[in-house]
Amino acid sequence: MKSERPKSRLKCCFERSANVSITVEDASVKDLDKLHEIEQKCFGTEAFTRRQIASLLMGYNTVSLVAKENDDIIGFIIGTIEFEGSIPVGHILTIDVLPSRRKKGVGVSLLEGLEGIFKTRKAVQARLEVREGNAEALSLYGKTGYKKVGRLKGYYGHTDGLLLMKRLGKLQ
């Protein structure tokens, strides 16, 4: 029997003002072009390719969320559940907010949405790699409870990466 990818069924909403409503909900393959466009605006030559994003959106253990403002996608996050032995661990692969929509809480909402789904999948921690010197991202992760646990020499070519981790739950 063909197995189906479990859906996160997330849809949450937060208000920035009386007129603007931002929702965070599951991404779909139909969003591919927009996600690729945002990824390019956020990461330029280092962006995931369209094909890579498509493969992530369809991955069995992948969780993808979009943030929408009045039905327009303004940001997204993609993570995956990996296993260390039998222990599930959430791995955040990318988080992107359109430059014109930053500093309004969208990044935090996407991160919290993904962490909530990691927890429902029994992940005990969330982790991610970030470029040393990415001040906006480091500030976002610091504010939301991520701690530096390692340095990844040359992870981004000439620049080191930092490995960050946040505990989400207790080992059963």
Ligand SMILES: CC(C)(COP(=O)(O)OP(=O)(O)OC[C@H]1O[C@@H](n2cnc3c(N)ncnc32)[C@H](O)[C@@H]1OP(=O)(O)O)[C@@H](O)C(=O)NCCC(=O)NCCS
């Ligand atoms: C990192 C990123 C996702 C943050 O998105 P955002 O929607 O602006 O984040 P939020 O508005 O939720 O901000 C949350 C916190 O992040 C930090 N932050 C965000 N932008 C910042 C900036 N320009 N300077 C300093 N801190 C910043 C702040 O601590 C902020 O909290 P505050 O608003 O209370 O000060 C966004 O800047 C982005 O898409 N960057 C390009 C892609 C990228 O680098 N992704 C991370 C890869 S590891």
